Amino acid sequence: KAGVTQTPRYLIKTRGQQVTLSCSPISGHRSVSWYQQTPGQGLQFLFEYFSETQRNKGNFPGRFSGRQFSNSRSEMNVSTLELGDSALYLCASSLAAGTETQYFGPGTRLLVL
Amino acid sequence: KQEVTQIPAALSVPEGENLVLNCSFTDSAIYNLQWFRQDPGKGLTSLLLIQSSQREQTSGRLNASLDKSSGRSTLYIAASQPGDSATYLCAVYRGSNYKLTFGKGTLLTVNP
Numbered sequence: 001k002a003g004v005t006q007t008p009r010y011l012i013k014t015r016g017q018q019v020t021l022s023c024s025p026i027s028g029h030r031s032v033s034w035y036q037q038t039p040g041q042g043l044q045f046l047f048e049y050f051s052e053t054q055r056n057k058g059n060f061p062g063r064f065s066g067r068q069f070s071n072s073r074s075e076m077n078v079s080t081l082e083l084g085d086s087a088l089y090l091c092a093s094s095l096a097a098g099t100e101t102q103y104f105g106p107g108t109r110l111l112v113l
Numbered sequence: 114k115q116e117v118t119q120i121p122a123a124l125s126v127p128e129g130e131n132l133v134l135n136c137s138f139t140d141s142a143i144y145n146l147q148w149f150r151q152d153p154g155k156g157l158t159s160l161l162l163i164q165s166s167q168r169e170q171t172s173g174r175l176n177a178s179l180d181k182s183s184g185r186s187t188l189y190i191a192a193s194q195p196g197d198s199a200t201y202l203c204a205v206y207r208g209s210n211y212k213l214t215f216g217k218g219t220l221l222t223v224n225p
Contacts, residue, residue: 004156033212043202043215056211090156092213102147102206102213104157 002027004093004105012111018079021108025072025093032074033102034066037088046089049074050096078110086112115140117205119216126193127224134188134219136203141181144208148177148188150199151218157202161188193223 005024013019025032034046045058049068066076072093078085088109092102116139126132136146145164149157161170161177163186169178176189186203200220204213 031211035213035215042217043204043213045212045214048211050211058212088154092157101159101162103159104149106156109154 004091004103006089006091006105006108008108009106010109010111012113013081014113015081015083017081018077019081019110020075020077021089021091021110023074023076023091023093023105025074025091026103029093029095029103030072031094031096032068032072033092033094034074034076035090035092036060037090037107038086043090046076081112083112086110115143115205115207115214117203117214117216119201119203119219121219122217123220123222125222125224128193128195130193130223131189131191132193132221134190134201134203134221136186136188136216138184138186138205138214140205140207141184142207143181143205145206146177146179146186147204147206147213148175148186149202149204151202152199160201190221193221195223195225197221198223 007022031050033048037043047057052068063079068074088107090107091105094102120135147162148160163179174191179186200218202218204215
């Protein structure tokens with residue numbers, strides 16, 4: 001069974017631009033979560049989707065948004081990029097409510113110049 | 114607000130040693146606790162999941178325990194190997210907010 005895949009793996013953008021990251025969960029998984037990882041703050045929760053519905057959103061500005069499609073694939077978008085958005089963005093999937101093991105993808109490394 | 118603390122922040126041991134990593138959390142109303150390892154620049158690999166009703170889980174040389182009432186979990190690694198070198202993260206899942214809350218991790222180095 002294929003694992004969680006994320007594209008692209010690496011991205012370089014400049015301040016003010018916007019970016020879209022993609023996550024394909026493990027087949028059959030309906031819950032997708034996004035996390036931001038930085039050296040200073042560690043892993044912080046961005047949002048969680050289940051059956052195309054956002055069930056929770058972390059404490060991030062409105063520039064961060066996401067969505068989930070009917071095939072459970074998810075995208076997150078960051079508009080008006082800032083230097084502080086440079087981070088590793090990780091996606092995780094689980095079967096349903098997240099009460100099962102959550103499986104993480106390899107991440108997208110975003111560098112904002 | 115749930116806070117997760119991992120001690121120590123870094124640990125260096127010689128190969129073959131048994132070791133314990135600690136994780137504590139402030140809100141005992143959790144659904145489960147999960148231990149992960151992360152290699153440099155990579156994603157997270159799930160090691161063990163302990164449901165709130167369980168006391169421990171074992172996988173190979175790894176054993177994780179959970180004491181929900183005291184807000185503590187330990188990850189025991191037996192006969193450590195250089196390949197165990199990584200950052201180990203614990204995370205708690207409350208359920209009602211659909212998110213994992215992570216500790217900052219323990220950086221483990223196993224020296225040959």
